[in-house]
Amino acid sequence: MRNRFVAQRVGFALLTLAALVVVIPILTIVATIFIRGAAAINWEFLTAMPRDGMRAGGIFPAIVGTIVLTLGTAIVAIPLGVGGAIYLSEYARDTWLTRSIRLAIINLAGIPSVVYGLFGLGLFVLLMGFGTSIVAGSLTLAIMTLPVIISTAEEALRAVPTEFRTVSASLGGTRWQGIRYIVLPQALPGIITGVILGLLRAAGETAPILFTVAAFYLPRLPRSPLDQTMALPYHLYVVSTQVPGMPAKIQFGTALVLLALVLSLNIGATMIRSYFRRRRQW
């Protein structure tokens, strides 16, 4: 008896330690960025154009650029990703073709982001002639985001019990009506989670936008979808490594803004998700 009790205590201690090992570095990073970046944050920093070779002024165009790119990614990736997931989960039969599509999706999720960047450069910038533009950048980010959205959305759809589809069919529903009125609403919280995870990654990536959209220094807002734009992750890279004599508070300030943007997206998603969870249950 005594032995088992001790083993349990040791087990709990180890698990707690494992959790701390994960949490402490994250908290340290966030705290450092917050403490050192907070000094840079003021109205001008958030709303003004950069000046003085980016050593002064604000980061407004980078903030707008990241928001625009994330929206562009969402517009392309959500319908394609959720549509693909619906096809795979609800319509596709289990053949070698669908199995290889699934395998490809899983593998795509593991491809380094710089490869997506080069792919986007080749396909969207050069071959399709969008040039270095918001369109090309959004499409590249969308391609990178698709695997995450498809696989989490498919999982969420599969978690809805088959019996609901059968009941819907038995009441004269077509397959699509069952999906539209029963399966999708039930799977929505899970789908939203996948979409947000994918978009968060897209918002923070540097490599895919490096060759496809990001401007080193462009002290104005983009004028059209075919325009270049600054973006926070790339701007962070630039101010951290490419410009000599850069004040540290601008570097940390930029990091803080990117972090806050991503976190608020995350919190918003959690709220939407729990709202839908409360509304729909079985």
Added chain:
Amino acid sequence: MSEPKIQIQNVSYAYGDQQVLRNITLDIPARAITVLFGPAGGGKTTLLRLLNRLNDLVEDGRMTGRILLDGADIYAPGFDVPGLRRRVGMVFALPLPLPGTIRENVTYGPKLAGLRDHARLDEIVERSLRQAALWDEVKDRLDSPANALSGGQQQRLCIARSLALEPEVLLLDEPTSGLDPISTAKVEGSLLILREQYTVVIVPHSVQQASRIADYAAFFLMGELVEHQPGKRIFTTPVDKRTEDYVTGRFG
């Protein structure tokens, strides 16, 4: 006896290489309760699901033979399957309310069929719930979640949900298997009323239940239709030795 509502002609069915039904031929009369009974694994549920083509959703099932509803082959190419399922409703062994309120459950089918008129929908809700003997228990909370109902109430809600479409045929697959005796009596009571108007085909959950409600009864054993007879004769004077062994409780 008038023209049978459903004619099952030489139907065989297999899942993959597993033969589930062997050459079944059976007429199902209109406005009566037909009971399909026998030990588990006899193919009763499969036959039931063939009658409204729910087995279309099963990937590697294969059927041969014909099933006629009012003389029309329901497996003919181009047959309107959602329309068929509106005419031939189904109630499952486990009551499964759809997510949402009691009212939404009842109106789901009619709404999919394109009915939008609120007054009509309200009429349908009241009529179906009355037919399923549930109205008095839920009339004050139609807009509360359906999954808050008790098991017996949920099953009667599922019956009401099917009746909302005013089907011609109602299929029930062991509808009382999860219910207590009082709820079972209520469900059986409403079935006895429903047969005045509807053609009812039921897989009962016990021989006793079969003998209580049967107008016609068919005994299934390992995918074969052993015998079928009008009325309750099959329970008192079965022709086949195997039926006799089963109804007298020698196996089962």
